[in-house]
Amino acid sequence: DLVDKDKPKQSNGVSKDDLAESPLVAIVMGSDSDLPKLKDGLEILRKLEIPYVTRVTSAHRTPSLMAEVASGIADTTVQCVVAAAGGAAHLPGMFAAYTPLPVIGVPIKPSIGEGMDSVLSILNMPKGVPVATVSLNNSTNAALLAARILGAGDSGIRQRVIRYMEDSETAVRQKDQLLQR
Numbered sequence: 253d254l255v256d257k258d259k260p261k262q263s264n265g266v267s268k269d270d271l272a273e274s275p276l277v278a279i280v281m282g283s284d285s286d287l288p289k290l291k292d293g294l295e296i297l298r299k300l301e302i303p304y305v306t307r308v309t310s311a312h313r314t315p316s317l318m319a320e321v322a323s324g325i326a327d328t329t330v331q332c333v334v335a336a337a338g339g340a341a342h343l344p345g346m347f348a349a350y351t352p353l354p355v356i357g358v359p360i361k362p363s364i365g366e367g368m369d370s371v372l373s374i375l376n377m378p379k380g381v382p383v384a385t386v387s388l389n390n391s392t393n394a395a396l397l398a399a400r401i402l403g404a405g406d407s408g409i410r411q412r413v414i415r416y417m418e419d420s421e422t423a424v425r426q427k428d429q430l431l432q433r
């Protein structure tokens with residue numbers, strides 16, 4: 253397990269180890285209140301040994317910072333963006349408007365309502381500006397999709413994705429066998 257729960261945390265809850273020098277994935281979120289919903293995805297990236305960076309940039313509260321980060325991110329080592337937001341969830345779409353990199357959107361369940369506003373805000377993009385949308389709070393699938401995108405051109409990452417798939421299958425088969433006893 254590559255996740256060290258005893259590592260010191262910064263005040264925003266992000267481990268200093270998350271701030272890799274050459275990140276391949278950027279996890280951006282509209283608020284630090286989204287971070288707890290993204291922990292599973294961050295753990296997947298650590299398990300798959302994919303360096304990542306986390307940023308809080310709001311499409312509404314910090315539009316100029318968001319534009320700066322989004323428009324410059326393709327000039328860094330980052331190859332794929334995971335963008336999370338809830339409610340009027342415009343962050344993933346705005347990132348896709350600024351960057352040619354693939355953007356995966358994670359709708360976050362808001363404090364009011366069931367979250368369909370988050371889902372549809374991210375899913376219903378105009379033609380020409382794609383965002384790959386996962387289900388509500390599903391940072392696990394966002395991280396795995398990012399890993400598969402990177403793995404298409406990186407055999408090491410691809411092998412680790414294959415191992416993850418094999419481990420998942422083994423875990424389900426074991427549960428099946430337990431139920432048959």
Ligand code: RP5
Pocket residue numbers: 281282283284285286310336337338339360362
């Ligand atoms: C969105 O508003 C954020 O992505 C978050 O999901 C939601 C609520 O933000 P806070 O009021 O908790 O900062 O922009």
